[in-house]
Amino acid sequence: MTLPAVAATQLTGAGSSFDYPFFSKAFYVYNQKNPDITVNYQSIGSGGGIAQFTARNVDFGATDVPMNAGELARAPGTVLQIPVTLGGEAIAYNLPGVTTIHLTRQVLADIYLGKILKWNDPQIAKLNKGVNLPDMAIVVVHRSDGSGTSYIFTDFLSHVSGEWKSKVGTGKSVSWPAPSSVGAKGNEGVAGQVKSTPGAIGYIEMAYVVENNMTAATLQNKAGKWVGCIPETVAAAAASKPEVSPTNFSIVDSAAADAYPISGYSWVVVYKKPADRAKELYDVLSWLVGPQGQANAKSVDYVPLPRNVQDAAAATLKQMQR
Amino acid sequence: MAQSASKHRNLARRRIVGWLGVSVALACAAIGAICLLIILGYVIVQGAGAVNRDFLTQLPHPVGVPGGGVGNGILGTFIILGIATAMAVPIGLLTAIYLSLFGRGPIPEGLRFLSDVLSGVPSIAIGLFAYAVLVAPLKHFSAFSASFAFMMLMLPLLVRTSEQAIRSVPQTVREGALALGMSNFRATVRIVLPTAMPAIITALLLAIARVIGETAPLLFTAFGSQFWEMNPNKPMAVLALQVFTYAITPYANWQQQAWGGALLLIGAVFVLSLGARLMLRRAMRGLEA
Amino acid sequence: MQNAEPQFRRVARFVSPADRGFAAVVYAGSILFALLIVGLFVELVLGSWPSIVKFGPAFIFNSSWDPITSKFGALPMIFGTVMTSLIAIVLAAFIGIMAAVFLADFAPRWLGQPLSFLIELLAAVPSVVYGLWGLFVLAPFMRTTIGPALQHVLGWTPLFSGPIVGVGLLTAGIILALMIIPTVTAISRDVIAAIPRDLREASMALGSTKWETAIRVVLPAARVGIFGACVLALGRALGETIAVTMVIGNRPEISASLFAPSYTLASVIANEFTEATTSIYISALIELGLILFLVSIVVNALARLMIWSVRGSERV
Secondary structure, three states, X not given: OOOOOOOOEEEEEEEOOOOHHHHHHHHHHHHHHOOOEEEEEEEOOHHHXXXXXXXXXXXXXXXXXXXXXXXXXXXXXXXXXXXXXXEEEEEEEOOOOOOOXXXXXXXXXXXXXXXXXXXXXXXXXXXXXXXXXXXXXXXXXXXXXXXXXXXXXXXXXXXXOHHHHHHOOOOOOOOOOOOOOEEEOHHHHHHHHHHHOOOEEEXXXXXXXXXXXXXXXXXXXXXXXXXOOOHHHHHHHHHOOOOOEOOEOOOXXXXXXXXXXXXXXXXXXXXXXXXXXXXXXXXXXXXXXXXXXXXHHHHOOOEOOOHHHHHHHHHHHOOOOO | OHHHHHHHHHHHHHHHHHHHHHHHHHHHHHHHHHHHHHHHHHHHXXXXXXXXXXXXXXXXXXXXXXXXXXHHHHHHHHHHHHHHHHHHHHHHXXXXXXXXXXXXXXXXXXXXXXXXXXXXXXXXXXHHHHHHHHHOOOOOOOHHHHHHHHHHHHHHHHHHHHHHHHHHOOHHHHXXXXXXXXXXXXXXXXXXXXXXXXXXXXXXXXXXHHHOOOOHHHHHOOEOOOOOOOOOOOOEOOHHHHHHHHHOOOOHHHHHHHHHHHHHHHHHHXXXXXXXXXXXXXXXXXXXX | OOOOOOOOOOOOOOOOHHHHHHHHHHHHHHHHHHHHHHHHHHHHHHHHHHHHHHHOOHHHHOOOEEOOOOEEOOHHHHHHHHHHHHHHHHHHHHHHHHHHHHHHHHOOHHHHHHHHHHHHHXXXXXXXXXXXXXXXXXXXXXXXXXXXXXXXXXXXXXXHOOOOOOOOHHHHHHHHHHHHHHHHHHHHXXXXXXXXXXXXXXXXXXXXXXHHHHHHHHHHHHHHHHHHHHHHXXXXXXXXXXXXXXXXXXXXXXXXXXXXXXXXXXXHHHHHHHHOOOHHHHHHHHHHHHHHHHHHHHXXXXXXXXXXXXXXXXXX
């Protein structure tokens, strides 16, 4: 029996589960083209990615919210942050027999605040005339791990609801106010929980919802239009803010006509001076943000980076000392 | 007469209560057995569909690509357990020999106390220890740190059972060896240990069976991997960790692979326990001889 | 197997160089063994020191677990750990002791042996498999069948009120109970069997039925050992991580309902350790590990004392 071949160079990365389907496909494709390089990526949440990256336990981290000043200060070296993908957070729900549901941003905030407890609440019913809403408790699902996906979602909720902003705030791990809400690990966990619990609602990256044939709510964006979470609406949100940087990155609650309100970039963090294998790391990452890497996005329901963002990312990467 | 009639009724009632009681007790015993059969049933039915040659030999496929397997997890389990055994057996045996030679006294009792303490420590705390000692200072996850954690989990069982095994070797055997002029060293290594070996191997098999399904310490030691890895200094895939990771995903393909992995784990525990029982019989026969 | 008395005090002289080398190796191994365990304790204390210094005893009583503001309080996790273990031990004690009574005194051999074997196999099932089964089989069953039934009958108590999600305290408690039933049963059965026949015969000679003997005479005589078995089982339940993490619901909150999602000391470490970014966060998590460590030592020591006093010095 021949022993399995071990790749010559193995890079490790960890972090965001938001990107995981995209990375999973992209690194697989990269390995097919470059058999001596493998990228071992573990989806442990953005918080985990930053922590392990700071501890230098992995070569790169992935996070849906760029490292803030405090986190950058704790890192043992200069950090480069590049956007690598664009995605939307669908509001998945599990109501047997209900194929579409409309929710305004305020109602969504109230559900997560714990102020609306049942699916047949009048506030939901008046948005969904003609839909048979069951008398079921809403099981709010959120992330139990430190999550960039949570950050984007709470950023959105803070924009939309003053009460949320003052009571809970924005962050990777917050104190979720809805009573009896359930925490799940990773986007995968939230999807799993929503899928198996009738009456559940949760925020999940678009790809997971499509992959698993789940139903997602149609939201009313800031411009007043009802939009679903699809690549076009996410791209519209991104287009409304062409210049993105690690300090100015939020594209939630965009005022653009077709924009999906809960969209976000996801980032890879890497040291300007990596400990080793800098060249391989540079090759993989610049492939990832370039047209070839981004071409994998569509097949797994992610949105390719806009051209100017790709160029900006490539320029940042060039600063890497390899 | 009235008195004996009421005594009869009383006895009848007590007998009925007795029957009811035994039925409840029987039901309780049955509940345990039935629950086990239910769990086994689910694992076999759900997992059998997943286990095939590809499952055992291939790497995991990315999300959305059907197929794939847990080959790297199986390999990783063997490697990590192998290293853990290689570390646990010497330490455990030596400690057991010490305890068997110096039975009473504060130091031996202290060692036994420490062993008892270790056997009660939750595996997650042992994982924290392995992280603090081998992952944080070296700045990378590794299979070796997982082996270290597994070694700690295996030690109490090994020490305790090996000590009993060595002490169970009849006094006559050791005294015979000493009477023939052997030093304690030779007496122990050449005579006593081999006699106790089947029981020690039993203990080892049971210790391995105990840790093969441990997942908690793996979360921050072995870290996991989607690729083949044989270098213990690197992160590595482990079957128990893969079962956990796949179980909490929403992908039906991966969920089924989780059941398949569970079936493999239960199968391994079963084989190890069977092996332990056979060894034990050999041990008992050896001692009776 | 008989425990031979250590017979070598006088003979344990290490005369030859080989013997001295042997002695050195044996000592080294034992010292290493001791160092590992002491090192475990020391590392846990060192790692949690910053958290101990910052939060003090309030750590145990504080109920907010907020990584953003770095305010850490262990109370919800302690609550979850205690509640799930309590549910587990209540269920497992009743089922386990009754099963032990049956197996020790009433079961005919053809029934007792297979039943014993099957119950012991419960202990062999790996923890992650319990979690898997709990997540995919028990949690949905709880949500569709057990939960509504309990709520129908007992919904007026706060214990069984509230929405039934499937995962939560009760589900985790039931899984834990299954995991510890073998411990309770096996030890209790041995303890009961060790009660001298004379006691039973005397009781029956005085006119008791077999059942009355078992319950009113034998069980009380064995109560210390049985209690010890339960405490030992409790110790195992307290530290169980993976199976509980998969079905507990991951919500650091104290609630009255058994159906509510919750969090345990072990689960929060498992879920959050790899992502703890600040050193005080890591330290707080290690302090949780230290609390778990100390509690399990106390519980285990208590258990063994009780079991030894009944079974003699043979170790569990």
